Amino acid sequence: MIEVKNLTKDYGKGVGATEVNLIAKPGEITVLLGANGAGKSTTIKSIIGLLKYTGDIQICGHPNLSVEAKKSFGYIPETPVLYDLLTIDEHVDFIGNAYNIPNYQKEATKFLTLFKLLDKRQSIAKELSKGMRQKLSMTLALMIRPKALLVDEPMMGLDPNSIQDTLDILEGMKHQGVSILMSTHIIDMLNDIWDRAYIMKKGRVLQEVTRTSLGNQSLKELFFTLNEEGQDETVN
Numbered sequence: 001m002i003e004v005k006n007l008t009k010d011y012g013k014g015v016g017a018t019e020v021n022l023i024a025k026p027g028e029i030t031v032l033l034g035a036n037g038a039g040k041s042t043t044i045k046s047i048i049g050l051l052k053y054t055g056d057i058q059i060c061g062h063p064n065l066s067v068e069a070k071k072s073f074g075y076i077p078e079t080p081v082l083y084d085l086l087t088i089d090e091h092v093d094f095i096g097n098a099y100n101i102p103n104y105q106k107e108a109t110k111f112l113t114l115f116k117l118l119d120k121r122q123s124i125a126k127e128l129s130k131g132m133r134q135k136l137s138m139t140l141a142l143m144i145r146p147k148a149l150l151v152d153e154p155m156m157g158l159d160p161n162s163i164q165d166t167l168d169i170l171e172g173m174k175h176q177g178v179s180i181l182m183s184t185h186i187i188d189m190l191n192d193i194w195d196r197a198y199i200m201k202k203g204r205v206l207q208e209v210t211r212t213s214l215g216n217q218s219l220k221e222l223f224f225t226l227n228e229e230g231q232d233e234t235v236n
C-alpha cells in the first residue's frame with residue numbers, strides 16, 4: 001500500500017504538486033495521468049524520497065523515508081540510472097547484495113531472459129541501447145521482489161514486444177498483490193489492467209476514478225474531458 005496525504009512540492013519558481021492525496025492498494029494498478037508538467041514525476045519522486053516536500057507518505061505501512069519502506073519498494077525511473085562502466089551482471093550483484101536478496105541471480109535471470117538480455121550480461125551499461133538500458137533498469141527494480149512498485153513512464157523507448165512484456169509483468173505483479181503506482185501518457189495500453197486512476201493537472205488531482213466507478217466511459221474519454229475543461233486558464 002502506498003498512501004499519500006496532502007503532498008505539496010514547491011520548487012520555488014513553480015509548484016510541482018499541491019495537496020495531492022492518493023492511495024495505491026495491494027493487487028491494484030494505480031495510474032497517474034496528466035499532460036506534460038501536470039506533476040506526475042514530482043509526485044512519484046516525492047514518494048520515494050528524491051525530493052523534499054511537505055505532507056505525509058507511507059509505503060507498506062512505514063514512513064516513506066524509513067529503511068523498512070525503502071526495502072519494500074522498487075522504482076523504475078523515466079530515465080534509467082545506471083553505472084556506465086558496470087556490466088549487467090555487476091549491476092545485478094550490486095543490487096542483490098545491497099538489498100540482501102536470497103537467490104537474487106535466479107530472479108534476475110528470469111527478467112533478463114524475458115527481456116532478451118542474457119547475451120549482454122558481460123556488456124557494460126554504456127554499450128547498451130536505450131531500450132536495453134530501460135530493461136536493465138526494470139530488471140533491477142523487479143528482482144528485489146518489491147511489495148510496492150513505482151514506475152515513471154515505463155514504456156519510453158521500448159519496442160512493441162517489450163511494451164507487451166512489460167504490461168504482462170505488471171499484470172502478473174498485480175495478481176501477486178504488489179501495489180503498483182505508475183505514470184503514463186499511453187492510456188490505451190492500460191485499458192485491460194488498470195484499477196484506479198488519478199487525473200492530474202497543474203500539480204493538482206482533478207479526479208480519482210476506479211474501473212468500477214467509471215462505468216461505460218473510457219479512461220481516455222474522461223482524461224480528455226477533464227483536460228478540455230478550463231483549458232485556456234491552464235496554458236502555462
Ligand SMILES: Nc1ncnc2c1ncn2[C@@H]1O[C@H](COP(=O)(O)OP(=O)(O)OP(=O)(O)O)[C@@H](O)[C@H]1O
Nearest residue numbers: 011014015016034035036037038039040041042043
Ligand atoms: N527541478 C525542477 N525545478 C523547477 N520546477 C520543476 C522541476 N521539475 C519539475 N518542475 C515543474 O513542476 C511541474 C510538474 O512537473 P513534473 O515533471 O512533475 O510533470 P510531469 O507530469 O511528470 O510531466 P511529464 O509528463 O512532462 O513528465 C512543472 O510545471 C515543472 O516545470
